[in-house]
Amino acid sequence: FFIKNMNVEEMLASEVLGDFLGAVKNVWQPERLNAINITSALDRGGRVPLPINDMKEGVYVMVGADVPFSSCLREVENPQNQLRCSQEMEPVITCDKKFRTQFYIDWCKISLVDRTKQVSTYQEVIRGEGILPDGGEYKPPSDSLKSRDYYTDFLVTLAVPSAVALVLFLIL
Numbered sequence: 713f714f715i716k717n718m719n720v721e722e723m724l725a726s727e728v729l730g731d732f733l734g735a736v737k738n739v740w741q742p743e744r745l746n747a748i749n750i751t752s753a754l755d756r757g758g759r760v761p762l763p764i765n766d767m768k769e770g771v772y773v774m775v776g777a778d779v780p781f782s783s784c785l786r787e788v789e790n791p792q793n794q795l796r797c798s799q800e801m802e803p804v805i806t807c808d809k810k811f812r813t814q815f816y817i818d819w820c821k822i823s824l825v826d827r828t829k830q831v832s833t834y835q836e837v838i839r840g841e842g843i844l845p846d847g848g849e850y851k852p853p854s855d856s857l858k859s860r861d862y863y864t865d866f867l868v869t870l871a872v873p874s875a876v877a878l879v880l881f882l883i884l
Contacts, residue, residue, distance in 0.1 A: 713775065715732070715772075715773060716818050717770075717816040718770070718771045718815070719752070719771060720750060720751070720752045722771075723771045729747060731814055732747075732815055733745055735814070735815065739784050740782045740785060741782060742778060742779040743779070744777060746777070748774040749774040750772070750774075752769055753770035756772060770818075780826070780828075784805065785824060787803075787804075787807075797819075797820035805819050
């Protein structure tokens with residue numbers, strides 16, 4: 713849900729969040745309802761409102777339940793409402809009045825995600841470029857690795873640039 717007339721700080725107040733979840737529960741009617749995520753509209757690419765008329769930035773609230781969406785929430789997906797949203801008009805949602813007393817929901821920015829109907833996007837791994845053959849268990853290198861002497865590398869790293877710098881200094 714995108715709530716236009718709230719800021720994150722206001723939404724995080726337990727009584728406001730409780731009122732919102734109560735309104736959602738009246739519409740959806742699940743046994744259990746949880747607020748999963750509360751995000752500022754600014755964090756999702758929204759614009760900072762002008763500080764006039766006590767404008768709010770808006771807040772996204774992700775809510776989850778263990779039952780399918782109600783018919784009222786499904787109204788968001790019908791073609792007439794999608795057309796109205798594409799024309800930047802307010803969609804006709806029957807349960808909007810249950811929220812309007814305290815929360816102004818932008819029904820065009822609501823997204824319904826049904827985890828039970830999501831199609832698995834598993835793709836078979838095709839061996840080829842960039843994929844190593846299955847070698848079984850990982851075998852880390854043994855503890856008997858010979859130590860490497862970094863002293864000469866250190867000297868070369870410092871000596872060559874120092875010599876070049878000295879030559880340039882003498883030229884100047």
